[in-house]
Amino acid sequence: MTEKILSHKSNLQVIYEDNHIIVVNKRAGDIVQGDKTGDQPLSDIVKAYIKIKYNKPGNVYLGTVHRLDRPTTGLVIFSKTSKALPRLNKLFVSKNISKTYWAVVKNEPPKTEDTLIHWLKKNPKNNKSRAYIKEVDQSKKAILHYKILRKLDHYFLLEINLETGRHHQIRSQLSSIGCPIKGDLKYGFDRSNKDASIHLHARQIQFTHPVSKKELNIIAPLPKDAIWEACTN
Template sequence: MSKKTLSNKNNLQVIYEDNHIIVVNKRAGDIVQGDRTGDKPLSEVVKSYLKEKYKKEGNVYLGVVHRLDRPTTGIVMFAKTSKALPRLNKLFAEKTAKKTYWALVKNAPPQLEDTLVNWLKKNPKNNKSTAYSKEVNGSKKAILHYKLKQTLDNFYLLEIDLETGRHHQIRTQLATIGCPIKGDLKYGFDRSNKDASISLHARTLSFVHPVKKEDIFITAPLPNDPLWKACNTN
């Protein structure tokens, strides 16, 4: 039986859990997996949560299914069993798991809805991607669909569906149409958010459960921020 809980211990917000899967609402600043910063990753926080909740002895199994950029918030899924991990990986590889993102941007997009196609090339030295209108050496094709969801005071709420999963894809492609994401200094916004976040949120995830074969739809609550609170959540 699935469980939907909100757990604030260790600042961990669990939004879906069953025997095979756990989904959390990532905070800005959390890293999904360990990196050279040495900061405790979200995967270890989730392991600690599972160890304590189920009074497990020894190591706790947890498989990382996908990632989010450190300043981004929203849905992150983990596999609780070795049986579920390859099946979940297959859902994402075959694009049968559907994820939508919400972004608060500075300028009105040129169209109410559109498909953006670029070729992105990552520069590992500054951890930044550059978008090109045609293929260049070392670039990868990037496709996303956006639509204007709401007009706010001085900002615009966009809903984004990805066809591809490239490095900083949403951030890079929206910047190319003059719509840098709020707080994203790296891609052209003029000032940072107070909490060092960028206003990009992995909002929903839908998929067929790889073990139970049920349709699952998950929504991640928006960050506790006045501008996000002004958004229509329907």
């Protein structure tokens, strides 16, 4: 078990850390919290990192504030104290936190920049959300703003800002306008990525620190592959 923890710890990319919060750059394939797969969740890996780094005896406190889909990469915030957790939760509920994503999509969107408004309905059987133009039974309103940042050789890089946080929101809404995310077989891309990732990255988070009140602007480095590298070269 110790070897497993140390292996995960060495692969953990901590972007920001203080006494109350820790922000990590999630890798594709990591799950934020435990699920039916039984795979070790990122929350356990972060706990192990804290326990070893600070030589903490006993159990380590860690609060999960939000999640990212398993194939998605990028910033995930955890709370290190019970004082910070409810305050972080309130930031998300009140939408006083700015989350920016980057996505590489197959086709050019209809507009250079736009606001997408749909009603998403989750199907638990296939763990997929379908986007509707009008409200349907048991659907939830989903709003995002996108703009094209760059045209690549075969793809388009989009910047996305969320107003709502729905199940598979970005994946479903972009697919509904004919722009599936690279590697996202579930939402219409024609082939998977070799590492089972999708080219969706939680790139930037801006918020007021729940305890110190300091303004934080945190950016996650991109995964290392040729497509992401082309986005910044």
